[in-house]
Every structure is written in structure tokens, then in C-alpha cells.
Amino acid sequence: MRGPHNIWRLIRTGATMERTGAMSVALEAMEAPRAFRILARTLMWPVQWLGIKGDSDQPPVTRALTALGPAYIKFGQIMSTRPDVVGTELARQLRVLQDELPPFSRAKAASTIERELGKPLDEVFSEFSEPVAAASIAQVHRARLQSDGKQVAVKVLRPGIEKAFRKDIDAFYFVAWVIEKLLPSSRRLRPRDVVAHFEGVVMGELDLRLESASASEFRANTQNDEGFDVPKVDWELSSRRVMTLEWVDGAPASDIEAIDALDVDRSAIGKRVLQMFLRHALRDGYFHADMHQGNLKIASDGTIVALDFGIMGALDAYTRRVYAEILYGFIRQDYTRVAEVHFEAGYVPADRDVAEFARALRAVGDPIFGMDATRISMARLLSYLFEVTERFGMETRTELILLQRTMVVVEGVSRSLDPHINIWEVAKPIVEDYIKENVGPKAMLRDLGSTVRVLSRFGPRLPEIAENFLMAQSKQTPPPPHMSRRSRIALLMLGASVSAVLGAGVALFFS
Structure with a gap:
């Protein structure tokens, strides 16, 4: 963590939260002690002029996060999926968080595409529009393929977005550490784990190959669902920073x-x-x-x-x-x-x-x-x-x-x-x-069949596994207290499956 940068981001974030009225809302959602709320607001009130004013037509927290930029917007969106952390009411407010940002230029998008695909834009597309949608991480253009004239949607990451997110994620970790130190009661919400969850989601979204794979898997799963469709990915025109789908x-x-x-x-x-x-x-x-x-x-x-x-x-x-x-x-x-x-x-x-x-x-x-x-x-x-x-x-x-x-x-x-x-x-x-x-019975038989197939792959090792298991059990009877109910059930299923395999083997031997 880079101290000066993170301290400045902490001050700027706190000042913006105070200036927009989001500070009190967030602290209440986190059930912060009254003394901590007073301390936080006392520290931030004199420097609130350093914060960003934001759009006064928005609710306080969404106003603050939108003003602070793409990483904060995305953080708010992801926190809307965690009412266990931010509370039901704040999660509801965050679900309507606006994700419409000013687009970057068509020329910058073209430059990214040419660099990623290794071809001039005109060689790939006969038409390439201005942005039709712009969000916190990427924007979408409507285009027409040079090869067959089909229309496609081209999603392009924002220039420099990876570096910008990396800086903000470092700052988020620093803020989480400060909160845990100053507010011990917050540890039940595991602030640093929350930031780690955010980091995992965002890092996945910053590689459009992963989103392309998700779209492809989702399309394969749902291709026979009448009345539901997922656009097809054009893998030849997709990469880490560019994703191309059929236009619908x-x-x-x-x-x-x-x-x-x-x-x-x-x-x-x-x-x-x-x-x-x-x-x-x-x-x-x-x-x-x-x-x-x-x-x-x-x-x-x-x-x-x-x-x-x-x-x-x-x-x-x-x-x-x-x-x-x-x-x-x-x-x-x-x-x-x-x-x-x-x-x-x-x-x-x-x-x-x-x-x-x-x-x-x-x-x-x-x-x-x-x-x-x-x-x-x-x-x-x-x-x-x-x-x-x-x-x-x-x-x-x-x-x-x-x-x-x-x-x-x-x-x-x-x-x-x-x-x-x-x-x-x-x-x-x-x-x-x-x-x-x-x-029910049908599922139980299917599960048993799957278990038997797995056990059959371990056939030569089954005697050794059974012996080791029985030796271990002979040294700790009854079952150890840390063994969960599911673990015991799994062991019973293992025993039943082994019995089934042995029974089938005996039946085949005498048939």
C-alpha cells in the first residue's frame, strides 16, 4: 500500500461522503457506535470542501459514489448484492446506482481494437458507430462486419481502467484497515474480506475474455429455452480488452x-x-x-x-x-x-x-x-x-x-x-x-451411480483407502467432535457406495 496516495484518497473520499450527506447514512447502515460517528464527522467536516459536490438530485450515497468515479460506482453496485454488509435499505438504494458515464472517444476505442486484434479497424468493420452505451468499466459500439455484413456489438474497456482500478482497490484496502482499527465492532462485517470480494469480481470484469466465456457458457446452457436468447460471441474478434457479440x-x-x-x-x-x-x-x-x-x-x-x-x-x-x-x-x-x-x-x-x-x-x-x-x-x-x-x-x-x-x-x-x-x-x-x-428415489439412484463411477476410478486404491480409514477410526471412536453432520453422512454414503460396488461385483461373479 502506498501511504501518501491512500491517505489522500481516504481524505478525499471522506470529504465527499460528508459533503454529499452520505457519511451519516453509511455509518448508520454499518451500525457504527455514536462516538465513532461523531469522531468521523468532526474530522471530515472542516475538510469537506475538498470533496466533490456531485449531483444533488441523487440520494446521498449514490451521489457520493457517482462523484468519486468508476471504481466507487462499481463498488456500490457490488455492495448492492450484500445487504448483510450494508443493510437492506442501503442495498436497495445502491441497486439504482447510475452506471452511465461520459463515453470516451470513438478514436480511442478504434485504437484499442486495432491494438488488440492486430488489424486496422476498416479491415474488420465496414461500419463502426459512436458509443451507444457507456458504463464504469467499458462502453459498447454498434458495428457491421466487413466479411459478411452482419451487425455486431463491440464492447471495449476504458483506456487505463485497469491502472485506475488498481489504485482505488489499494485505497479501499487501506480504508478497510483503518475502519477495522478504529471501529472493532465492524470486524464482524469483515471489511477487508468485502474488499477482496470486490477485487475478485472487478478483476474478472477487466478481462473481457472471461466475460466472453461466461456468455458462451450461458448461451450453451440456455440454447433450448424457448423464448430466451443469449447473443453469440465472435471469438475471433474478442480479446482481453475487446468483446464482440452478435447484435440483437x-x-x-x-x-x-x-x-x-x-x-x-x-x-x-x-x-x-x-x-x-x-x-x-x-x-x-x-x-x-x-x-x-x-x-x-x-x-x-x-x-x-x-x-x-x-x-x-x-x-x-x-x-x-x-x-x-x-x-x-x-x-x-x-x-x-x-x-x-x-x-x-x-x-x-x-x-x-x-x-x-x-x-x-x-x-x-x-x-x-x-x-x-x-x-x-x-x-x-x-x-x-x-x-x-x-x-x-x-x-x-x-x-x-x-x-x-x-x-x-x-x-x-x-x-x-x-x-x-x-x-x-x-x-x-x-x-x-x-x-x-x-x-427422491430417482435422484438417489442417479447420485449412487455417479458415486460408483467415481469409486471405480479409484478401484486399485480402495483397499488401501478403506484400511487407512478404518485404522484412523479405531484410534478415535466415537467420531471426532469436529466432524460435521454432512461429513458423517458423506462417510455413510461412501460405505453404502462401497457396499453397492462389492455387491455388484459379487453378483457378476456368480452370474
Whole structure:
């Protein structure tokens, strides 16, 4: 960390936060002690003139972050996915953070493309427009290929953005360190871990090859989803700082008048937006985690077209099953099962009372089911659910926080298209289909088959593994206290799988 630079950035950031009124809002969201709030504001008030005034029409925090520049805007966007850190209300404000910045020149974009692709611009494109969209990290141009005349979207990183972000990330680490030192109570929020999470996301977005790979994988997963489309990546014209996709015409999902002019069933589209998100999260374990209206277009035939794949969410198979069972339990109002799933997954400490937890869940679910369709909100349910689980000692799970945040955004998109949509009725068939395929006897047999295939690869080593395991167990019976419930279940499954393999071998030998 470079001391002078970081100290100046800290002063400038604090001064801007104070000048825009964001300081008090942020400290309240972090639940900072009153003494610390007074100290912070006392230190920053005399130097607030060093801060940037920003756009007074924006809420304080979004105003401050927008004024401070691209890295702060992106930080705010990513923090909108972490209500566990910034609080529900501030996360809601950050979700509307503007990501529209002044574009850089067409000439600079052309220079980057020529340098990255190793060809003159005119050799690649017969047409290349001025910027059609500009964000904190990159901007998009509309172009036409010289080879076949097809229209494409060309995304180009901002010049020098990597160096600028690197400086600001260093400053963020310094600020996090200062906060942890001066505000010990903040350590439960792990400020430096939060910055590390931000760094990981941004570093991925600063390499457009990774976003191209995300778009390509998402397209492969969803190519058979009727009414949903992902533009195809042109790999020959994509690199670390340039990404080229097929151009798709359509109305922005935010423009209701333009959608109505297409003469499509807006209610059906609203339903499909929600169902596609759930299908991608549950079926594929890979979903668009920034699925707001600005990243969706509606084609002339009503097809939903997804754009911008910088932030994607991933869930492993086990987490998907847990999430589906939780949703299914709420849909059926089976709160005991929802409680049991939390305990079985190890989300809630085993020393808590299942029945008491189930009653707390009922207090969350029943009022929502009593509402009319226009007020039923899965986002509200998930928000209440996290409050309850926090009271019962559930640790923060980043992947579920991201899923919850995306669910809130997707529900908002669906409601903007159809204000009368019944979220539960729309979600039910998707969740039920997943449960039928992935929970129960059929899934157990499939899992057992997968386990047997894995064990077969270790065939020659199985006797040695079994002997080592049994020797270790003979020295520590009963099972060690640190062994989790899932670990014990895994060992039982291992034993059952070995038995199955041995049984199959014996059957084949005597057949």
C-alpha cells in the first residue's frame, strides 16, 4: 500500500461522503457506535470542501459514489448484492446506482481494437458507430462486419481502467484497515474480506475474455429455452480488452411503451423472466446475477434477450437442492420441512430447536400467503427469511445472498411487465419439476451411480483407502467432535457406495 496516495484518497473520499450527506447514512447502515460517528464527522467536516459536490438530485450515497468515479460506482453496485454488509435499505438504494458515464472517444476505442486484434479497424468493420452505451468499466459500439455484413456489438474497456482500478482497490484496502482499527465492532462485517470480494469480481470484469466465456457458457446452457436468447460471441474478434457479440434488435425491458408497440403478450413475458431465472439457477446452477431491465431486451417476437455477463452466479448441486427444498416448503406452507432442511444443511446450529425455528418461519410465511396476488413478494419472503435465520445463528452465505439479491431484481422486472403477477403460481411449476427430478428415489439412484463411477476410478486404491480409514477410526471412536453432520453422512454414503460396488461385483461373479 502506498501511504501518501491512500491517505489522500481516504481524505478525499471522506470529504465527499460528508459533503454529499452520505457519511451519516453509511455509518448508520454499518451500525457504527455514536462516538465513532461523531469522531468521523468532526474530522471530515472542516475538510469537506475538498470533496466533490456531485449531483444533488441523487440520494446521498449514490451521489457520493457517482462523484468519486468508476471504481466507487462499481463498488456500490457490488455492495448492492450484500445487504448483510450494508443493510437492506442501503442495498436497495445502491441497486439504482447510475452506471452511465461520459463515453470516451470513438478514436480511442478504434485504437484499442486495432491494438488488440492486430488489424486496422476498416479491415474488420465496414461500419463502426459512436458509443451507444457507456458504463464504469467499458462502453459498447454498434458495428457491421466487413466479411459478411452482419451487425455486431463491440464492447471495449476504458483506456487505463485497469491502472485506475488498481489504485482505488489499494485505497479501499487501506480504508478497510483503518475502519477495522478504529471501529472493532465492524470486524464482524469483515471489511477487508468485502474488499477482496470486490477485487475478485472487478478483476474478472477487466478481462473481457472471461466475460466472453461466461456468455458462451450461458448461451450453451440456455440454447433450448424457448423464448430466451443469449447473443453469440465472435471469438475471433474478442480479446482481453475487446468483446464482440452478435447484435440483437429489441425494446429495452424498461420501455413499456416500446414493448407494447411490438404487440406481444407482456404478461407472458413477465412470467417467463421469473421462470427462466429460477430454471437457470436450479437446473444449471449458473445464472445471470445482474438481470435488471438495462440488461434485458425484448425482441419483436417476444423473446427475452440477455446482455452483459460481467456478473454471473454459480450454485453447486447440493446448494441448489437445499434452495429448492426451502422454496418448495414455503410454497406448500410446510414450515417444519423448511426448518429441517436448514438444520440438515448445517445452515442453523444443531443446538437450536427445530420446532421453535419452524414457528418463526411460519410467522414469515403465513402473512405473505394471506396477501392478494399484487402484494405477494418472494423478495420480501427471502428478506424476512434471512432476518429469522440470522437470529437463529445462521452464518452469511455469499452465494445465497447473491441469489436473493438477483431474485429481488428479477421480481421487480416481472412486476414492471405485469403488476398483477402471482409470484408463487409462476414459481411453483419450476420448483416442482426440479424437486421431482432431483429429490427422491430417482435422484438417489442417479447420485449412487455417479458415486460408483467415481469409486471405480479409484478401484486399485480402495483397499488401501478403506484400511487407512478404518485404522484412523479405531484410534478415535466415537467420531471426532469436529466432524460435521454432512461429513458423517458423506462417510455413510461412501460405505453404502462401497457396499453397492462389492455387491455388484459379487453378483457378476456368480452370474
